[in-house]
Amino acid sequence: MINIQELTVKEAHKKLLSKDITVEDLVGECLKNIKEKNQELNALLEVFDVKDDVKRAQDMIDSGKATAITGIPVVIKDNILYKGHISSSSSKILSNYKASYSSPVVQKLLEAGAVIVGRSNMDEFAMGSSTENSAYGVTKNPLDTTRVPGGSSGGSVSALVSGMCLFALGSDTGGSIRQPAAFCGVVGFKPTYGLVTRYGLYSMANSFDQIGPITKDSHDAKIINDFISFYDKNDATSIKEEIRQKNKNDKKVKKIGVPWGLVDIEGIDKETLENFKNNISLLEKEGYEIVPIDLPLAPYSLAVYYIIMPAEVSTNLSRFDGIRYGNRVSDKDLSGVYKKSRGEGFGKETIRRVMLGTYVLSHGYYDSYYKKAVNMKNAITKEFDDMFEKVDVIATPTTPSPAFKIGEKTSDPVEMYLSDVFTSTANISGIPAISVPTGKHSNGMPLDIHFSGRKYEDERLIDFCIDIEDKIK
Numbered sequence: 001m002i003n004i005q006e007l008t009v010k011e012a013h014k015k016l017l018s019k020d021i022t023v024e025d026l027v028g029e030c031l032k033n034i035k036e037k038n039q040e041l042n043a044l045l046e047v048f049d050v051k052d053d054v055k056r057a058q059d060m061i062d063s064g065k066a067t068a069i070t071g072i073p074v075v076i077k078d079n080i081l082y083k084g085h086i087s088s089s090s091s092k093i094l095s096n097y098k099a100s101y102s103s104p105v106v107q108k109l110l111e112a113g114a115v116i117v118g119r120s121n122m123d124e125f126a127m128g129s130s131t132e133n134s135a136y137g138v139t140k141n142p143l144d145t146t147r148v149p150g151g152s153s154g155g156s157v158s159a160l161v162s163g164m165c166l167f168a169l170g171s172d173t174g175g176s177i178r179q180p181a182a183f184c185g186v187v188g189f190k191p192t193y194g195l196v197t198r199y200g201l202y203s204m205a206n207s208f209d210q211i212g213p214i215t216k217d218s219h220d221a222k223i224i225n226d227f228i229s230f231y232d233k234n235d236a237t238s239i240k241e242e243i244r245q246k247n248k249n250d251k252k253v254k255k256i257g258v259p260w261g262l263v264d265i266e267g268i269d270k271e272t273l274e275n276f277k278n279n280i281s282l283l284e285k286e287g288y289e290i291v292p293i294d295l296p297l298a299p300y301s302l303a304v305y306y307i308i309m310p311a312e313v314s315t316n317l318s319r320f321d322g323i324r325y326g327n328r329v330s331d332k333d334l335s336g337v338y339k340k341s342r343g344e345g346f347g348k349e350t351i352r353r354v355m356l357g358t359y360v361l362s363h364g365y366y367d368s369y370y371k372k373a374v375n376m377k378n379a380i381t382k383e384f385d386d387m388f389e390k391v392d393v394i395a396t397p398t399t400p401s402p403a404f405k406i407g408e409k410t411s412d413p414v415e416m417y418l419s420d421v422f423t424s425t426a427n428i429s430g431i432p433a434i435s436v437p438t439g440k441h442s443n444g445m446p447l448d449i450h451f452s453g454r455k456y457e458d459e460r461l462i463d464f465c466i467d468i469e470d471k472i473k
């Protein structure tokens with residue numbers, strides 16, 4: 001018997017190699033879960049025909065050519081291109097868009113023998129914290145279907161937790177891998193900006209976007225990250241191999257910085273804060289040095305994010321106009337075609353952000369909003385870089401509250417944006433960050449802890465989490 005919901009990539013790999021199970025068994029189990037649960041959860045928008053992939057993976061295993069992910073079922077977020085398959089970014093405007101090439105990340109998974117079973121629902125163009133902004137309906141949290149799974153990679157996380165795959169890919173621009181991972185009790189990792197290629201990932205805010213793994217534990221995060229982190233000449237911001245090597249650091253993490261001023265904010269859920277404090281005490285007992293730190297600029301990250309992000313969104317989404325890309329709605333003249341295609345193709349949140357972004361980039365406002373925010377981004381980045389001269393990792397909660405109810409925050413966008421208060425710091429400063437589950441709230445929902453690390457020290461950060469995750473569960 002395979003207990004998919006408990007099974008990690010590492011354990012599945014062992015079972016496949018020892019012929020305890022076949023790829024068909026494993027994938028079959030996921031497909032069964034999809035059949036039973038997807039209608040209610042709405043985690044996947046499409047299930048792919050994987051017969052050939054299953055056979056190919058089994059052949060790799062049988063001929064001794066298996067990698068650590070051969071035969072492992074995976075789900076990819078709907079904003080990552082997979083050649084020949086629809087990739088809609090959960091938007092109506094791209095409902096029939098078939099990818100003409102695959103993201104190198106997808107190619108890498110396929111070459112390694114992973115089986116991509118489907119594409120997952122998300123907030124439209126990755127804008128949201130609850131997966132309620134999809135044009136294809138809300139995704140539910142498998143742990144409590146009256147609650148959101150978080151977002152924007154809510155479909156990926158919901159699929160993983162409900163046993164539709166053994167790991168998933170998400171994308172993280174302000175927290176979209178880490179926040180849903182936290183809401184559903186799994187691990188979500190956002191790599192250093194530039195370590196995972198963005199080629200074949202729809203740009204939301206391209207100076208922040210990163211693809212990353214969503215897994216059951218930190219060890220699996222390490223396995224997947226090893227596959228997807230490589231230099232890619234197609235992405236001008238991809239980090240070259242020499243720089244990756246030069247910045248490797250195998251030293252064990254010793255000092256954990258805690259920015260109490262950032263953590264103890266107004267509105268943080270009481271139990272979330274208590275749980276965080278307990279975890280910090282546990283880590284201290286484990287022998288880590290806890291260093292209270294001051295990051296006076298970090299609390300501005302959220303405000304900076306909500307200026308720069310919409311600015312980039314408004315330019316990146318200009319290509320979806322019904323002429324160059326996207327479904328066209330006809331009208332009597334060209335400007336009517338643009339207006340109708342975009343007006344009918346985009347959802348409310350997307351339109352809100354395009355308008356905000358256009359505003360902050362417009363004449364007269366560029367200097368007072370956009371330019372100021374970029375200066376602030378640079379200052380925050382320096383603040384984090386300097387702090388990592390003094391501590392090895394920085395700890396905060398991932399989210400200020402556990403998973404909220406469906407519909408609870410939809411009428412108040414600012415309240416929704418506050419979900420990113422801790423996570424957006426890592427996108428602003430380009431550093432790696434990870435969310436690890438740590439116990440439960442009295443309402444039954446998982447709680448979490450968030451660690452960020454020095455730029456390029458992704459492996460060191462994940463290794464640290466492997467060391468501690470059992471101790472803080």
Ligand code: GLN
Pocket residue numbers: 126127128129151152171172173174175176177204309419420
């Ligand atoms: N919740 C954030 C937002 O709405 C983050 C999105 C993301 O990381 N893609 O912008």
